[in-house]
Amino acid sequence: GESVGLHLPTLSVQEGDNSIINCAYSNSASDYFIWYKQESGKGPQFIIDIRSNMDKRQGQRVTVLLNKTVKHLSLQIAATQPGDSAVYFCAYNQGGKLIFGQGTELSVKP
Amino acid sequence: SAVISQKPSRDICQRGTSLTIQCQVDSQVTMMFWYRQQPGQSLTLIATANQGSEATYESGFVIDKFPISRPNLTFSTLTVSNMSPEDSSIYLCSVEGGGARTDTQYFGPGTRLTVL
Numbered sequence: 001g002e003s004v005g006l007h008l009p010t011l012s013v014q015e016g017d018n019s020i021i022n023c024a025y026s027n028s029a030s031d032y033f034i035w036y037k038q039e040s041g042k043g044p045q046f047i048i049d050i051r052s053n054m055d056k057r058q059g060q061r062v063t064v065l066l067n068k069t070v071k072h073l074s075l076q077i078a079a080t081q082p083g084d085s086a087v088y089f090c091a092y093n094q095g096g097k098l099i100f101g102q103g104t105e106l107s108v109k110p
Numbered sequence: 111s112a113v114i115s116q117k118p119s120r121d122i123c124q125r126g127t128s129l130t131i132q133c134q135v136d137s138q139v140t141m142m143f144w145y146r147q148q149p150g151q152s153l154t155l156i157a158t159a160n161q162g163s164e165a166t167y168e169s170g171f172v173i174d175k176f177p178i179s180r181p182n183l184t185f186s187t188l189t190v191s192n193m194s195p196e197d198s199s200i201y202l203c204s205v206e207g208g209g210a211r212t213d214t215q216y217f218g219p220g221t222r223l224t225v226l
Contacts, residue, residue: 032213034214034215036217041222042219042220043114043202043217043218043219043220044153044202044217045217046111046214046215046216049214089152089153091153093213093214093215097155097158098143098153098155098204098215099155100152100153100154101152102151102152103151103152
């Protein structure tokens with residue numbers, strides 16, 4: 001069946017370091033991918049998205065990389081800050097539905 | 111993106127009762143969705159709320175347990191019926207679109223439900 005999974009359930013980084021959160025998906029027909037950030041007590045917040053015709057997209061301090069050959073997606077956060085502490089979810093959109101990965105909790109140490 | 115609000119933000123309910131959750135959007139949207147997020151888990155789609163017609167439910171979710179209304183393009187409700195402790199979750203509504211991203215989903219703040 002379809003699934004989206006994450007390699008690491010938890011990630012702890014030092015403030016100022018770069019963070020990399022990974023995601024594997026199984027459906028080769030997926031054509032749209034999204035990263036969300038969910039802070040404690042809040043709903044998921046859109047961070048960045050990428051379509052399957054691209055392999056890299058950059059935002060403010062964030063970069064998403066897509067490797068369709070191995071069905072792998074990653075989110076890179078530059079100069080991680082305490083405010084980046086949250087759970088990060090990858091998801092893919094197909095037929096108007098979103099399927100979410102299990103989530104990675106990012107903890108930033110001062 | 112659209113601004114989405116939910117009511118209530120949290121509630122504690124007794125087993126066997128029902129709770130209706132409201133989702134209000136500040137602009138008209140075509141697609142609205144309801145998700146469940148169990149404690150420490152990811153999000154699972156419950157149903158797509160269709161304006162003017164019955165909701166489309168995902169496998170494992172039924173209308174008798176989770177009736178949904180969508181009276182217009184800015185509002186939807188989800189009822190959790192005959193609740194049990196297993197229904198304790200965060201319930202989230204989302205909408206599709208807004209601005210340049212027509213197929214991205216944006217989420218409300220969630221309703222945190224505890225069933226005793």
